[in-house]
Amino acid sequence: MKKSFEKKYAIHVGSMKYGAHEDHLTVDREFFEHFEERMVEDGEVEVHLDMFRYDTHVDVKFKLDGYVVLNCDRCLEPYQFPISSEQRIIYSFDKEMSFKGYEVMYTDPYAAFLSIVQELYDFISIAIPLRKVPEEDVHQCDPQVISYILSEEETGNSQEEASDEIDPRWEALKKLRKLGN
Ligand SMILES: [Zn+2]
Numbered sequence: 302m303k304k305s306f307e308k309k310y311a312i313h314v315g316s317m318k319y320g321a322h323e324d325h326l327t328v329d330r331e332f333f334e335h336f337e338e339r340m341v342e343d344g345e346v347e348v349h350l351d352m353f354r355y356d357t358h359v360d361v362k363f364k365l366d367g368y369v370v371l372n373c374d375r376c377l378e379p380y381q382f383p384i385s386s387e388q389r390i391i392y393s394f395d396k397e398m399s400f401k402g403y404e405v406m407y408t409d410p411y412a413a414f415l416s417i418v419q420e421l422y423d424f425i426s427i428a429i430p431l432r433k434v435p436e437e438d439v440h441q442c443d444p445q446v447i448s449y450i451l452s453e454e455e456t457g458n459s460q461e462e463a464s465d466e467i468d469p470r471w472e473a474l475k476k477l478r479k480l481g482n
Contacts, residue, residue, distance in 0.1 A: 302335060302418065303335075307414075308414055308416075309326075310328075310332070310416065310421060311414040311416050311417060311418075312350070312359060312361065312392070312415040312417060313414045314359055314408075314412060315414060317352075317354045318354065319354050319355065320353065321352070321353050322352040322354060323349070323351060323352070324349075324350040325347070326348040326350070326421075327345065327346070327347055327348065328345070328346040328347075328365075328425065329344065332421070335418070340429055341369045341371070341426075341429065343369070343370040344367065344368055344384070344425075345368060346365050346366065346367030346368070346384050346425060347366050347367050348363060348364070348365050348421060349366075350362070350363060351364070357393060357394055357398055358392060358393040358394060358395070358398065358400075359392045359415075360389070361390050362387065363386075363387065363388040363389070363390070363417075363420070364387050365386045365387070365388075365421075365424055365425070365428075366384070366385050367383075368382060368383050369384055369429065371429065371435075372433060373433055373434070374433045375434060375447065376443050376446040378442065380435045380439055380440035381439065381440075382430075382433075382435070382439075386424060386428055388404075388424050389404065390404050390405070390420065391403050391405045391406070392405075392406050392408050392415055393405055393406070393408070394407075394408060394410035395410075
């Protein structure tokens with residue numbers, strides 16, 4: 302991963318004075334393109350950082366708001382899935398310190414900046430549903446695609462009747478489609 306990219310999505314602890322700080326970042330298509338095996342291709346998520354720098358650690362609150370583009374399981378067309386989450390991580394420079402009940406990452410006390418690329422990617426990834434079946438007010442399936450899928454299913458059925466042996470791959474596919482409906 303390029304240094305300039307990591308620096309863009311980072312907390313610049315080296316120059317950070319003790320006390321409260323704020324920052325704002327945007328996660329977009331360009332961000333996702335840096336991941337080879339990405340779950341998302343496109344989107345726009347605003348990230349607000351509320352930080353407090355102590356001698357020994359930085360307490361960071363992440364607020365994510367926006368959307369990612371997913372493909373509908375039924376018709377494979379893209380739709381906007383809203384992302385809205387709040388997270389908190391304590392970046393500690395001291396391995397001896399414990400922060401019970403908090404998510405803690407121990408970091409190099411001499412680092413100029415802390416990359417938060419992976420954190421942002423993970424926050425978005427965990428928000429993505431396994432089943433991508435959007436509500437009708439978000440996305441309406443293309444009726445042409447749906448009728449095509451249905452007609453394919455009908456053809457599959459008539460073939461089954463003609464032969465006793467059912468291709469197990471077709472069965473698996475039909476089950477998947479039923480789940481998606
Ligand atoms: Zn659809």
